[in-house]
Each structure stands twice: as C-alpha cells, then as structure tokens.
Amino acid sequence: MEALLSSPVNRAELLLSKLLPYYLLGMLSMAVITFCAVFLMGVPFRGSVLLLGVVTTFFLLSVLGIGLLISSTTRDQFNSAQMALNVAFLPAVMLSGFLFEIASMPAPIRAFTYLLPPRYFVSSLQTLFLSGNVGSILWPDILFLMGTSALFLSLAARATTRRLDG
Amino acid sequence: MLFNDPDGRRLIFLPVIMQTLLFPFAATLEVRNNTLAVFNEDHGRASYELVQRFSQAAAFTNIIYLTSDREVTEAIDAQKALAVVRFPSDFSRHVEQGQPAPLQLLLDGRRSNSSQIAASYIQEIAGGYFAERGGLRSNEPTSQVMVRHRYNPNLEYTWFILPSLVAIILTIGSLITTSLSVARERERGTFDQLLVSPLTPEMIMLGKAIPSLLVGLGQATAIILGAVLIYHVPVEGSLILLYASAIMYFAALVGFGLLISAICSTQQQAFLGAFSFMMPATLLSGFTAPVENMPEWLQTLTWFNPIRHFIVIVKSIFLKDVPADFVFHHGLPLLIISVCTLTAATVIFRRRLG
Numbered sequence: 001m002e003a004l005l006s007s008p009v010n011r012a013e014l015l016l017s018k019l020l021p022y023y024l025l026g027m028l029s030m031a032v033i034t035f036c037a038v039f040l041m042g043v044p045f046r047g048s049v050l051l052l053g054v055v056t057t058f059f060l061l062s063v064l065g066i067g068l069l070i071s072s073t074t075r076d077q078f079n080s081a082q083m084a085l086n087v088a089f090l091p092a093v094m095l096s097g098f099l100f101e102i103a104s105m106p107a108p109i110r111a112f113t114y115l116l117p118p119r120y121f122v123s124s125l126q127t128l129f130l131s132g133n134v135g136s137i138l139w140p141d142i143l144f145l146m147g148t149s150a151l152f153l154s155l156a157a158r159a160t161t162r163r164l165d166g
Numbered sequence: 167m168l169f170n171d172p173d174g175r176r177l178i179f180l181p182v183i184m185q186t187l188l189f190p191f192a193a194t195l196e197v198r199n200n201t202l203a204v205f206n207e208d209h210g211r212a213s214y215e216l217v218q219r220f221s222q223a224a225a226f227t228n229i230i231y232l233t234s235d236r237e238v239t240e241a242i243d244a245q246k247a248l249a250v251v252r253f254p255s256d257f258s259r260h261v262e263q264g265q266p267a268p269l270q271l272l273l274d275g276r277r278s279n280s281s282q283i284a285a286s287y288i289q290e291i292a293g294g295y296f297a298e299r300g301g302l303r304s305n306e307p308t309s310q311v312m313v314r315h316r317y318n319p320n321l322e323y324t325w326f327i328l329p330s331l332v333a334i335i336l337t338i339g340s341l342i343t344t345s346l347s348v349a350r351e352r353e354r355g356t357f358d359q360l361l362v363s364p365l366t367p368e369m370i371m372l373g374k375a376i377p378s379l380l381v382g383l384g385q386a387t388a389i390i391l392g393a394v395l396i397y398h399v400p401v402e403g404s405l406i407l408l409y410a411s412a413i414m415y416f417a418a419l420v421g422f423g424l425l426i427s428a429i430c431s432t433q434q435q436a437f438l439g440a441f442s443f444m445m446p447a448t449l450l451s452g453f454t455a456p457v458e459n460m461p462e463w464l465q466t467l468t469w470f471n472p473i474r475h476f477i478v479i480v481k482s483i484f485l486k487d488v489p490a491d492f493v494f495h496h497g498l499p500l501l502i503i504s505v506c507t508l509t510a511a512t513v514i515f516r517r518r519l520g
C-alpha cells in the first residue's frame with residue numbers, strides 16, 4: 001500500500017485499478033453462468049442480453065463498492081474476510097426476495113432491503129430470464145442499482161482518503 | 167490470539183446477534199400485503215361476493231380491477247399483482263344453477279413460491295364459499311379434513327426457520343476462523359516460529375481447532391438464548407444433547423476449515439475456499455429445498471454436508487423431545503466427516519512442511 005501511495009496516481013485511478021479486474025471477472029462469471037443456465041439447465045432467456053449486461057454492470061459496481069468499503073475500513077484481511085462473508089452471504093440469501101417474498105416482511109425490514117443490491121439483481125434476473133424486457137420492472141431496478149453503486153463507491157472513496165490522510 | 171484484536175472480537179459476536187435479530191422476521195413463507203388483480207367479465211352476485219372475501223384476506227391488502235386481456239398480461243408482467251383471478255361471463259349464472267362454475271387463476275411464475283401459496287389461499291376461500299352455498303341448498307354433510315401440525319401447532323415460520331438459521335449463522339464464524347488461520351500466520355510470519363517450536367503438526371492443528379470450537383460454542387449460546395428469549399421457540403429436547411451435537415458439528419466444520427487452510431497458502435485463497443464451501447453447503451442442506459426432492463446422486467453427495475445433519479438435529483431438539491440415540495444416529499456422519507477431513511488436513515499439512 002505504501003508503495004502505491006508514493007506512486008503518482010490519484011485516488012480515482014487507484015480505485016479504478018482495483019475495480020477493473022474484479023469487474024471483468026464478474027462479467028465473465030455472469031457469462032458462464034448464463035450460458036450454463038440456458039444451455040445446460042434449459043432455463044429460457046426472454047429478455048435482451050444488452051440489458052443483462054447493464055444490470056450486471058451496476059450490480060457489480062455496487063458490490064465492488066461494498067467490498068472496497070469493507071477493505072478500507074477493516075484493518076486486516078482476516079477481519080475483512082469475516083465481514084465480507086457476513087455482509088454478502090446471508091443477507092443476499094434471506095433478504096433479496098430469492099427465498100422469501102419481500103412484501104410479506106415487516107415494514108422496517110422491507111425498508112432495509114432497499115439498500116441491498118441483490119434485491120434489484122434478483123428481480124431483474126427473474127424478469128429478464130422468465131418474462132422478457134418489462135420496462136416498468138427493469139428501469140426502476142437499474143436506477144436503484146445506479147444509486148447503490150454511487151452510494152457505496154463514494155463511501156469507499158471517502159473511506160480511502162481518510163485512511164490515507166490519517 | 168483471536169481475542170487480542172478488538173475489531174476481531176466485535177466481528178465474532180456482532181454479526182451473530184444482528185442476524186439472529188433480523189432474519190427470523192424476514193423468513194416468512196406466508197403471503198401478506200400483496201396485490202390481487204380481478205378481471206370480472208361476469209358482474210353477477212356470486213363473483214362480487216367472492217371478490218369481497220378475497221379482499222378480506224390478509225394476503226391481499228390491495229385489489230385492482232382489470233378490464234381487458236391486455237391489462238391482465240400487463241398486471242402479471244409488471245408485477246403489479248401476484249395473481250389474477252378471472253371470472254368468465256357465465257360464472258354467476260352457473261353458480262345460481264348449481265352447476266360447476268370454473269374460474270381462472272393466473273400466477274406469476276417468477277415468484278413461484280409465493281404465487282403458489284397465494285393460489286392455495288384463493289382456492290381455500292373459493293372452496294369455502296362454494297361449500298357454504300352448497301350447504302344452503304342441500305344440507306348434506308360433506309367430509310372435512312381436520313389438519314393438526316404436531317410439534318409446531320400454529321405453524322409459526324420462526325419456529326421452523328430458526329433452527330436452520332442457527333446452523334447456518336454458526337457456520338460462517340467457525341469456518342472463517344479455521345480456514346484462514348494457517349494462512350494468516352503464514353502472512354504474518356508467525357508461522358515459522360511455530361515450525362521451529364517442538365510442536366508436532368497435530369498439536370498445531372489442535373491449537374487451531376480449539377479456539378474455533380470455543381468461539382462456535384459461545385456463538386451457539388448467544389443464538390439459543392435469543393431463540394428462546396426473543397422468539398419463544400421451545401427447546402423441547404435436552405440442552406446437553408444440543409451442546410453435544412454442536413460440538414460434533416463444530417468438529418466437522420473445523421475439519422473442513424483446516425482442510426481448506428492446509429491447501430491454501432494465502433488468506434485470499436482460503437477465503438474463496440471457504441466461500442466455495444459455504445454456498446453449496448447452504449443450498450444443499452435442506453434449508454432452502456428439502457433434500458428428499460433432490461436427485462438421487464445429489465442426495466448421496468449431501469451426506470458429506472455437515473450443515474444438513476446438524477439442521478436435522480437442531481430442529482428435532484428444538485421442536486420435539488428426541489432421544490439420545492436419534493441425535494447419535496445423525497451425529498455419527500458428523501464425526502466421520504470430522505475424522506476424514508482432519509486426517510486429510512494433517513496429511514497435506516505434513517507433506518507441505520516436509
């Protein structure tokens with residue numbers, strides 16, 4: 001990290017260089033998974049591939065933002081790993097609408113799910129695969145994912161500066 | 167060493183407490199606060215009465231009325247409604263004449279779970295309505311099925327879900343602490359000190375296993391207290407059996423954790439290893455879908471999944487008083503898994519040191 005700090009890159013470039021490889025990795029995984037779903041499992045895909053790319057991009061940006069935020073607020077890798085697993089795994093399973101209907105949850109928890117990127121990703125994937133390009137579902141999902149990307153990335157950027165200054 | 171770091175201490179207990187407080191409320195399989203769409207081509211009395219009854223159900227707090235096929239498609243596509251009930255134009259006439267009166271129910275297959283549950287509510291309401299009308303006419307006693315759910319008489323989903331959640335929440339902590347432990351020391355450089363010390367690999371492994379076990383038991387106590395005090399889940403079986411099975415479960419988990427730890431040389435690899443274990447283990451544990459519904463070969467594979475066995479034990483101890491041999495029967499696979507993984511971990515560990 002010190003070596004990186006002394007090099008003449010600015011904060012945005014630093015974050016970007018951290019994001020880009022993982023973003024590409026995520027897109028690649030998504031392509032493999034989609035391929036398997038359609039050709040191996042016979043799941044229909046009725047929406048547009050372009051929109052799938054857009055949705056996945058903003059989802060990845062949001063979760064990468066969360067990842068960067070965790071990594072810049074925890075002190076070592078061990079703690080980050082624990083934090084990441086706790087933040088990513090169970091909330092995505094329990095609160096995304098994947099297993100349990102969000103509408104049936106109590107109001108405070110329903111409000112909390114708006115902060116979770118998986119919520120919008122699950123909803124758009126269900127729609128893109130099974131139903132098609134339904135604008136009234138996909139556009140709000142994409143807008144919210146843009147919002148969570150902006151929120152978590154800017155929080156991560158701020159956390160990084162603080163760490164560098166302090 | 168695990169407890170020296172205040173961040174680390176917080177990370178061991180805070181997530182467990184938060185998850186215990188949050189998830190059981192979210193984990194409901196009931197359908198509530200949803201929207202039902204009605205496409206009524208009938209306008210007779212029977213259809214209005216039925217819609218009235220639908221709107222009184224807690225599942226549908228909102229009813230929207232549709233007037234065309236296009237609106238029906240749109241209501242489902244855009245998820246404006248979970249289900250559409252369609253009354254054909256001769257519905258009321260058929261009902262008045264005592265003939266079978268079909269009505270159509272359209273569901274959203276993207277939300278297959280909840281729409282099926284909604285469908286059963288609708289069938290129940292419609293069935294009740296027809297039974298009443300039939301009763302007015304004929305007075306013939308119809309046979310009725312009385313359902314009683316043993317061990318969970320009011321079908322509280324919290325009761326059903328909490329035992330499984332106990333197993334899954336506990337898995338995260340102990341798996342991460344063990345699987346990253348060796349790599350962590352390697353990266354910190356303290357591992358070499360261990361190697362020059364007169365400890366055998368077995369003793370080093372034991373030194374890694376015991377703190378994880380203690381952390382796990384501490385977390386387990388926190389969740390069990392929460393389950394009993396907050397959610398009033400009964401603990402019908404014996405606490406001693408519960409802790410005995412928890413120890414067997416942690417032994418199996420620690421085995422997997424140390425195996426991951428022995429294979430991986432950096433913490434990043436170990437983290438991915440732990441995650442690659444967690445995800446399938448959770449999905450194939452019977453928590454999200456019953457193991458009995460899986461294909462034969464997959465069922466065989468789940469035998470190696472410690473979460474699966476532990477969920478069965480915890481559920482039984484929480485909801486019914488099971489004898490010790492039941493716990494032992496389901497605990498045996500845990501012990502076998504533990505012995506196999508620990509042996510494999512030791513062998514790999516020795517070879518890498520060798």
